Amino acid sequence: xxxxxxxxxxxxxxxxxxxxxxxxxxxxxxxxxxxxxxxxxxxxxxxxxxxxxxxxxxxxxxxxxxxxxxxxxxxxxxxxxxxxxxxxxxxxxxxxxxxxxxxxxxxxxxxxxxxxx
Amino acid sequence: xxxxxxxxxxxxxxxxxxxxxxxxxxxxxxxxxxxxxxxxxxxxxxxxxxxxxxxxxxxxxxxxxxxxxxxxxxxxxxxxxxxxxxxxxxxxxxxxxxxxxxxxxxxxxxxxxxxxxxxxxxxxxxxxxxxxxxxxxxxxxxxxxxxxxxxxxxxxxxxxxxxxxxxxxxxxxxxxxxxxxxxxxxxxxxxxxxxxxxxxxxxxxxxxxxxxxxxxxxxxxxxxxxxxxxxxxxxxxxxxxxxxxxxxxxx
Numbered sequence: 001x002x003x004x005x006x007x008x009x010x011x012x013x014x015x016x017x018x019x020x021x022x023x024x025x026x027x028x029x030x031x032x033x034x035x036x037x038x039x040x041x042x043x044x045x046x047x048x049x050x051x052x053x054x055x056x057x058x059x060x061x062x063x064x065x066x067x068x069x070x071x072x073x074x075x076x077x078x079x080x081x082x083x084x085x086x087x088x089x090x091x092x093x094x095x096x097x098x099x100x101x102x103x104x105x106x107x108x109x110x111x112x113x114x115x116x117x
Numbered sequence: 118x119x120x121x122x123x124x125x126x127x128x129x130x131x132x133x134x135x136x137x138x139x140x141x142x143x144x145x146x147x148x149x150x151x152x153x154x155x156x157x158x159x160x161x162x163x164x165x166x167x168x169x170x171x172x173x174x175x176x177x178x179x180x181x182x183x184x185x186x187x188x189x190x191x192x193x194x195x196x197x198x199x200x201x202x203x204x205x206x207x208x209x210x211x212x213x214x215x216x217x218x219x220x221x222x223x224x225x226x227x228x229x230x231x232x233x234x235x236x237x238x239x240x241x242x243x244x245x246x247x248x249x250x251x252x253x254x255x256x257x258x259x260x261x262x263x264x265x266x267x268x269x270x271x272x273x274x275x276x277x278x279x280x281x282x283x284x285x286x287x288x289x290x291x292x293x294x295x296x297x298x299x300x301x302x303x304x305x306x307x308x309x310x311x312x313x314x315x316x317x318x319x320x321x322x323x324x325x326x327x328x329x330x331x332x333x334x335x336x337x338x339x340x341x342x343x344x345x346x347x348x349x350x351x352x353x354x355x356x357x358x359x360x361x362x363x364x365x366x367x368x
Binding site: 002018027047052055057062067071076089093101105109 | 191307
């Protein structure tokens with residue numbers, strides 16, 4: 001668990017941390033887009049690289065959340081977590097239906113958790 | 118020409134209220150609930166690291182980016198350094214730059230203020246962006262801003278409600294269902310990323326991201342592992358895509 005920065009700690013810390021480390025690094029790109037919208041070429045290879053790095057980063061988040069699972073999810077066997085992901089991906093590849101994939105993946109996970117506990 | 122167009126006072130409700138309401142309704146029919154479902158897990162994650170429900174709901178209104186919110190709460194749970202958390206979120210949000218740049222021209226109006234453009238830009242996130250690019254070209258230009266804001270407002274209000282629900286549900290549902298709430302985020306992210314694959318580069322980026330993150334976590338740790346695996350995986354995907362394009366161009 002990441003601890004608060006000592007001299008900024010207090011009852012407002014969660015909100016301060018949220019604004020400093022989540023809102024600003026996210027919102028800045030939207031503001032920069034407004035500032036540079038007329039100058040940037042949206043097809044430049046630089047932006048393509050950025051998009052692929054972001055995609056890879058997000059896939060990494062998925063892997064971390066499933067492998068080093070937080071809270072109650074940690075109590076579900078790893079095989080069940082991986083099976084839920086695999087089923088969801090298979091459904092997306094076969095039918096392109098994200099909602100259906102999420103629902104069936106959840107059924108596999110919750111079902112597996114009940115069955116194996 | 119818009120029918121009956123002309124005077125500002127006469128045209129105002131037609132340009133704002135009705136398109137706004139139509140956008141709101143279109144989003145509330147289904148897209149808002151899909152986004153909401155993905156942000157339900159954020160509420161659960163926030164509770165898991167001991168943050169108040171207000172911070173979770175506020176993150177939906179102010180950050181308005183599922184991946185950033187998940188990175189924030191999941192990294193705190195993993196004990197990452199604050200600088201690493203901000204850097205990872207910055208990198209994951211870089212995509213908003215090209216996304217916003219490509220959306221703004223569709224919503225540009227004569228004499229539009231910077232404040233209005235910043236308001237529009239704040240609502241740019243995956244679903245609002247994909248749907249706006251698909252729907253806006255069929256809407257008269259003077260109604261687009263109203264429609265887009267209505268659409269985005271429905272997404273954000275429903276999602277804030279779902280974040281709140283995810284936080285509180287985690288405390289009252291049986292353990293397997295709580296596990297299911299926490300797993301909503303990875304399943305939703307991976308599914309929508311796979312659905313959005315447009316070429317070999319995307320697929321390679323996802324594959325390397327999944328495979329490298331655990332390796333980097335073991336080799337580097339401290340939260341910078343995610344950035345490292347993202348930059349390496351994304352760069353390999355980028356090089357492969359360039360190489361394929363060059364070969365196609367040469368053949």
